[in-house]
Amino acid sequence: MERKKKEVTIYDIAAQLNVSAATVSRALRDDPAVSAPTKKKIFELAEAHGYQANLFARNLRQQQTRTIGVIVPRLNSYFMATVISGIEHLANEAGYNLLISQSSELPEQENAIVKTMFNNRVDGLLVSLAYPTADLQHFKRFSQKHIPVIFFDRTLENNIFTNIRIDNQQAGYDATRHLLELGRRRILHVSVSHTHNIYRDRFNGYAQALQEFHIPLDRNYLYLDDLSLEAGARAARHALELPERPDGIFVANDNCAAGCMMALKKAGIRIPEDIALVGFNDDPVCQIVEPNLTSIHYPAYEMGKMAAHHLFRQLAADEALRTTKVVGLRAELVVRGSSG
Amino acid sequence: MERKKKEVTIYDIAAQLNVSAATVSRALRDDPAVSAPTKKKIFELAEAHGYQANLFARNLRQQQTRTIGVIVPRLNSYFMATVISGIEHLANEAGYNLLISQSSELPEQENAIVKTMFNNRVDGLLVSLAYPTADLQHFKRFSQKHIPVIFFDRTLENNIFTNIRIDNQQAGYDATRHLLELGRRRILHVSVSHTHNIYRDRFNGYAQALQEFHIPLDRNYLYLDDLSLEAGARAARHALELPERPDGIFVANDNCAAGCMMALKKAGIRIPEDIALVGFNDDPVCQIVEPNLTSIHYPAYEMGKMAAHHLFRQLAADEALRTTKVVGLRAELVVRGSSG
DNA sequence: TTGTATGCGTTATCAT
DNA sequence: ATGATAACGCATACAA
DSSP: OOOOOOOHHHHHHHHTTOOOHHHHHHHHHHHSSOOHHHHHHHHHHHHTTOOOOOHHHHHHHHOOSSSEEESSSOOHHHHHHHHHHHHHHHHHHOOOOEEEEOOOOOOHHHHHHHHHHHHHOEEEEEEETTTTTTGGGGGGGHOOOOOOOEESSSSSOOOSSEEEEEOHHHHHHHHHHHHHTTTTSOOOEEESSOOHHHHHHHHHHHHHHHHTOOOOOOGGEEEEEEEEEHHHHHHHHHHHHHHSSOOOEESSSSSHHHHHHHHHTTTTOOTTTTTTOSSSBOGGGGGGGSSSBBBBEEOOOHHHHHHHHHHHHHHHHHHOOOOOOOOEEEEEEEOOGGOO | OOOOOOOOOOHHHHHHTTSHHHHHHHTTTOOOOOOOHHHHHHHHHHHHHOOOHHHHHHHHTTTOOEEEEEEEOOSOOOOHHHHHHHHHHHHHTTTOOEEEEEOOTTTHHHHHHHHHHTTTOSSSSEEOOOOTTTOOOGGGGHHTTOOOOOEEEEEOOSSSSSSEEHHHHHHHHHHHHHHTTTOOOEEEEEEESSOHHHHHHHHHHHHHHHTTTTOOOOOOEEEOOOSSHHHHHHHHHHHHHHSSSEEEEESSSSHHHHHHHHHHTTOOOOOOTOOEEOSOOOGGGGGGGOOOBEEEEEEEHHHHHHHHHHHHHHSSOOGGGGOOOOOEEOOEEEEEEOOO
8 A cells, every 4th residue: 555755854954955954943933043054954954855754653642632622513604613613714824723613512522522633632622602502511610720711602601711702791781771862762672592601791781771770671572492593483473473563672793683683574563663673793694685774784804803812812921811701892883674 | 031831741651660661651642552550550640640742742743733724804794704713613523722813814824834834843734825916836845855735615727736626616506507598688797806716717607508598698787896895886986987887797706786876775776676786705795685595505614624625635645646636626506685 | 051851742664 | 472673654863
């Protein structure tokens, strides 16, 4: 069976130049201890041979991979794609590779991925948690070995790892208050049943705004499902079956809001006249549905860059200097036709 | 500065059990040459220590990484996310890791990524090319070292690597013929200006269908832009400025078709009565626009699995058995309201 | 400024 | 069935 062709190593270069492998190694890493002429010769020969450093050997020696793991619930949302672009941007600059995996919203899957990433000796982890993930046990092996983990978007309260997130309560408040200022008084909130804290926070913002306007919280005006397109249709049905029809709906993501809008329109409801609608994320779909969807603009790209930025900082810093913290990003309301 | 804690190695286990490291290594890999009792002892102690194989050492020794590189133009489409899910599915099963990167449709970026992946010694590559990429020069280093590369979706004719794709001409034909059978006669085709072959093929299918219906090809009925949402609006404007308004439009992707539909509706055009519309890909957006968009269903998940499948086959096979080939997948028309 | 020697943790070859 | 030993390619402590 044909073996792989032999690679050019620093030894080959050293032999041809009558210097030691150590010198070649140093020259290639631009060590100032090597004289300019030798360095030049070495660079040239390396170039001529198309020399490639063997990263395993280097990693084996240095105990680091220059690889960071990224774990997200799903790759198929505009939001996540944008976050990852942000991460990539910084990672490329810093010469790090990305190992990307999706948990498909399954904690067991997430757990398996974390283990794999650990075995692959990633230098750090960037994670957005699956819905149902309720604790951070599976990241313990990382904290034990002092490998930094940064959570973004879907975070969990903890005092070990850094969290990057928006102020979901504020955003929920802004969305709801906007509807209230439009004169709407019966506002339905559509969200997800697994009470992940970001959705709880959005709800809290909703509740806070209602309270400010002296509107009592009514359990009937909270509809929990899975935030899919279909869930949006179900939410619409729920809305129409309510004894007093809502005049405003705040949906915790755009996709679901789009489904809701379509179902409402099909039922003859006018948007925004009869019911005003606000979504969340500011996905491109906002500009496709008619009327265009008012939403909370989520700074996805920036969040990706932030997450990577903090990871690299922690990688560079001494263990002791890694102060646990929460980084907040601004998320702003974008008003469009659905709440004209 | 605090060093990383020492890892448990096969030597540690060997020492504690009074066997050699070689035996431990064999046992851990379940080599039949090791007796059952020793194996058991070794497994137990390894488990107790939370032993983790050091992949660098293994890779260094075996000259392989069990990592495959995935390069896509963009991560932010439903289509790509689905393909990647398909790839992941098989890769996980086979115990391979995925290194995912996006070229952002930039050949230079693509080139850089290919180089990085090469340096990282990926065992194989799964690639969907950037629009403007016109040749496969940058993959030469892979063919030279006999590292398999599989192209999917955006492929380029070649006699070295395997291509996985749908029959774009057939699909373009199906889409156009559908409009023709609806009685439409002035059919505009909206596509992308960089003539990547998949778009050329779709156009050819369009031309073929017209020919069958004895309709002469008219350059005015071909609009080339970048297939973005905005390009869709521009295409609509173009359509309305034509001396004879089209009664059917075949757009080469759904996103652009959605933009086109919106602009047409805004201009007072009724869909499908005045103009029938067909998109491409069968993205979720098809079910969001009104009326729902007729499209070509692209078997994305299956394509991902196919690509991974063929890569693993080539990895397992002897060099000589790697017959270059093209794998075709079926793409079928899904009729919806936009061409009711 | 350069060289020597050694370790990083595995696996494969050859003995026993 | 098991052991001794030599790579794999690089980086570094120490010596010169």
